Amino acid sequence: QVQLVESGGGLVQAGGSLRLSCAASGSIFSIDTMGWFRQAPGKQRELVASITNVDNTNYADSVKGRCTISRDSAKHTVYLQMNSLKPEDTAVYYCHAEGETYYSGSRTFGLKPLDAWGQGTLVTVSS
Numbered sequence: 662q663v664q665l666v667e668s669g670g671g672l673v674q675a676g677g678s679l680r681l682s683c684a685a686s687g688s689i690f691s692i693d694t695m696g697w698f699r700q701a702p703g704k705q706r707e708l709v710a711s712i713t714n715v716d717n718t719n720y721a722d723s724v725k726g727r728c729t730i731s732r733d734s735a736k737h738t739v740y741l742q743m744n745s746l747k748p749e750d751t752a753v754y755y756c757h758a759e760g761e762t763y764y765s766g767s768r769t770f771g772l773k774p775l776d777a778w779g780q781g782t783l784v785t786v787s788s
Contacts, residue, residue, distance in 0.1 A: 663687035663777045665756045670782030677786070678744045683756030683779055685737040690772055692760035695732055695739035699752035699784075706755065710741060724750075746786045753781040 669681040685692060696711030696719075710720045710730040718730055724743070732739045739756060756779035761772045 663689055663758070663762050663775055665758055665777050665779035667754065667756045667779040667782040670754060670784045672785045672787065673746055675746060675748055675786055675788050677746050678742070679746065679784060681741040681743070681754055681756075681782060681784075683739045685756075685758050685777070688762045688764065689737055689775070690761040690763040692734070692737055692758050692775070694759045696757045697730065697739070697741045698755045698757055699750075700755070700781075701749075701752040704752075709754070711757075712739065743784075746784075748786045748788045751784060751786050753783050755779055755781045 663685055664687050665683055665685050667681060667683045669679060673679055694711055694713050697709040698706050699709050700706040708721055709724055710728055712718045712730045712732050727745045729742045758777045760775040762775040763772050
């Protein structure tokens, strides 16, 4: 099993900054893409930013120029630096990882797809 643990959420005033972190642990064989999604009350979960294992990044139009995603592949950790925060950024932010996880037994070893989510961290931006 693979676990993702987010941290760094909280309450911030509009115009402020926050840095979210997400660390993956467990039976990780490889992580190809890590990303951040968010879900505001009454809205669907949406992609905020993602980063591949060769550091290709993708951002939602709503956060371009304000957010930067980065990763430490050796630590299976992804970060999201958020600046110039707006009240509309208020949401629960979820970390996501895609790749491969391994399983093993007394005489077996195998790989299976990894598609894991964190438990979420709340970001509240006050006006």
